[in-house]
Amino acid sequence: MSTATALSPEIFAKYQPVIGLEVHVQLLTATKAFCGCINQYGGEPNTHVCPVCLGLPGALPVLNRKAVEYAVLAAKAINCQIRETSIFARKNYFYPDLPKGYQISQFDKPVAEHGWIDVPDAEGKRKRIGVTRLHMEEDAGKSVHDGFADSVSKTYIDLNRCGTPLVEIVSEPDLRTPDEAFEYLTRLKEILLYTGVSDCNMEEGSLRCDANVSVMLKGAERFGTKAEVKNVNSFRYIRSALEYEIERQIGILEEGGRVVQESRLWNNAEGRTYSMRSKEQAHDYRYFPEPDLPPLVVGVEWQAEILKALPELPETRRARMIAEYDLSAQDAATLTATREFADRFEVAAKKAKSPKRVAALLTSELTMRLRAAELEPEQSPVSMDGVVMAADLAESGELSSKMLKQLLDACFAEGKDFPEIYERDKPQQISDAGAIEKMIDEVIAANPKQVEQYRGGKKTVAAFFVGQVMRLSKGQANPALLNELVAKKLDS
Structure with missing residues (x-):
């Protein structure tokens, strides 16, 4: 991280950062907030x-109407209280990409307020971050700046984004570290994606x-004088920007200056x-108050309909999943x-013999291969039905861990599903007890020291013998039968 000054930990320890976040979220409606124009990213400028x-x-x-429903849905998802009657207002300012000279927004009577989101703090405990308000507004257009040449530049205005429906979510100044801010944003984005009100695409x-x-x-x-950091397009960069700004402000105060x-x-x-x-x-x-719009009334019945x-x-x-699927x-x-x-x-867990084994396959074997291949989960060659089949075969003991890995490797190498x-x-799994016992006898004879350890009370050594037999069988020994026979042989 680039820093404003080099400050010692002792100086940092004297100060307490205070952070509040304002998050603007475009709603995924088909049309814009106050007209019938298509609500779609991109397109030829000004079309x-x-x-x-x-x-x-x-x-x-x-x-x-759909923008209102999405706003209420988002608000309830972050535990806000819905105001039955809210008012739209004109927010007046001049900027080239705001053709009306004002933005239709909400001010003292927003559609929702008094919510919260829980985040983990530095000690891993749950910390509640207040949400002051969620209000509706429209987006402005976009200024596109041309490159500089001979001190002359051009700025183009694309108004396609004008009127896109937004909600602005304003947190209380409850955040105390950049890491808490990162966690708050991560959870907020996750919640919004679950509701389907926005695609939350920062790019x-x-x-x-x-x-x-x-x-x-x-x-x-009393809180110190705040600065607002803008133009940050990723959560990671927001964390870095906050780290820099905190250090910059502490440096100013330590030198006897005043934060503006x-x-x-x-x-x-x-990095600054x-x-x-x-x-x-x-x-x-x-x-x-916006004179061209009546008060927005979201009564109890409409709220109930939306919340379905x-x-x-x-x-x-x-x-629930921790409790239900262990x-x-x-x-x-x-x-x-x-x-x-x-x-x-x-869906897969309800079909499988062991939901826990399905989870283990998805979070370990498949995730590892997806990352290596730089694929998203929906691009996996192994379908959920394939995962269920693999999990059931492993659960029944028909596939050893080594066999399963080899088959999954082949799926990803060839882009084919697991059943195929x-x-x-x-x-060809070895399930003949006599053949497995013969290999166990061979391994026991070759490892007398480990046999003594086992018989001396170190029962975990049994895993060593299972591993040795599995290696000798080239991964083809039936795992369940092998474990049973190893214990029986060692105990006798």
């Missing part, structure tokens, strides 16, 4: 526009985050922030990383 999103005189906005601007950060002496009653309230841009190439402009206050935007679409959320699902916390976290992957696992590879290369 997804109409008089409403261009701000032409006399064009009136009409609120998108396309579907999810954008501004971070407010200040530092104060530990034990102080301002907006700052993150430059990832240099730069001053952008003084930070606006709410009164600078001259908010007033709320899925089981990640944290609740993990807890999974480890780590396996449950991996399997619930996306709603689609969790759904596919649960298994039927073609079906290993």
Whole structure:
């Protein structure tokens, strides 16, 4: 990480960072917030526009019902209270990509407020981060800057994004470290993806985050002066930007200076922030109620109808799957990383003899091979039915661990599903007790020291003999029968 100054741990220990996050999320509706234009990323510049999103005189906005439903769904997923009557407002500011000269947003009466998200703190304990509000608004257009040449530059305006429906989610200043901020954003994105209200694609601007950060002496009653860090396009960079900004502000205070309230841009190439402009206050935007839109009323009955679409959320699902399928916390976290992957696992788990073995295959053998091949889970050559078949064969003892690995290697090497590879290369497993006993006798005779250890009470040595016999049989000895016969031979 690039740092502002070289500060000692002792100096850092004197200060407490205070962080709040503002997250803008584009909603995955078919059309824009207040008109019928297609809501789609990209396209030829200025082709997804109409008089409403261009701000032409006399064009009136009409609120998108689906955007309201998605906003309510997102709000309930992060434990917000829904305001039955909310008000749209005009947020006035001048910028080239905002043709109306104002943004339709919400101010003092947002659609939802008083929510929370739980994150792990530095000690691994659960910490509750408050959500101040979730409000609806429209997005602005996009400024495209041309390269500089002879001190002359050009800026083009693409208004395709104008009017895209957004929700802005504002956290309380409850975050105290960059790591907590990273965890908060990770969990927020996971929840939003589960609800299906947004694709949260940061590269396309579907999810954008501004971070407010200040530092104060530990034990102080008042927060320090905050700076807002903008233009950060990944959670990892947000963490780096916060680390830099915290150190920069501490350095200023240690030198007797004063932190200025301002907006700052993150430059990832240099690993530092730069001053952008003084930070606006709410009164600078001259908010007033939007005269062209009536109050938004989301009554109890409509809320109930909307919430029928709320899925089981990640944290609740993990807890249930741990209890229902006897999974480890780590396996449950991996399997619930996306709603689609969790759904596919649960379908497979209900078909398999051992859901736990299905989970183990997915989180270890398949994950390892997918990463090596740089494939996403949905690109796996091994289908979920193939995973079930492999897990059942391993559970019944018909496939040893070595055989299973070899078959999976072949699946990935040839891009074929497990049933096809298994039927073609079906290993000849040795299930003849006499043949296995003969190999056990051979291994016992060659390892008298380990036999004495076992008979002296070190029962774990049995695994050594199982491994030696499995090697001698080239992985073809029936695992269940082998374990049984090894114990019987050693005990006799």
